[in-house]
Amino acid sequence: MTELYDDLTMEQLKETVDNLQEELSAARKEYNERRTTMLRSLMETKRDTDAAIQQEMVKLGYNSFRPAHKFASSFWSY
Numbered sequence: 001m002t003e004l005y006d007d008l009t010m011e012q013l014k015e016t017v018d019n020l021q022e023e024l025s026a027a028r029k030e031y032n033e034r035r036t037t038m039l040r041s042l043m044e045t046k047r048d049t050d051a052a053i054q055q056e057m058v059k060l061g062y063n064s065f066r067p068a069h070k071f072a073s074s075f076w077s078y
Contacts, residue, residue, distance in 0.1 A: 005013055057063075 005016070008016065
């Protein structure tokens with residue numbers, strides 16, 4: 001692989017490295033975006049569902065709301 005860069009000056013080599021680093025950074029960002037797409041979608045759906053449940057519970061007269069624990073989004077008491 002070093003043969004590929006043998007004919008480059010130090011300045012050209014530095015520019016190549018900088019360009020490759022930018023490409024790698026963009027590729028990592030895109031990878032993470034794609035990897036977490038489903039999770040973000042599910043979290044949004046959960047937020048919407050929790051809000052709908054909360055509205056329905058209020059309509060039914062259950063007005064008490066408290067977090068059950070740090071991982072649960074809500075807990076309704078009767």
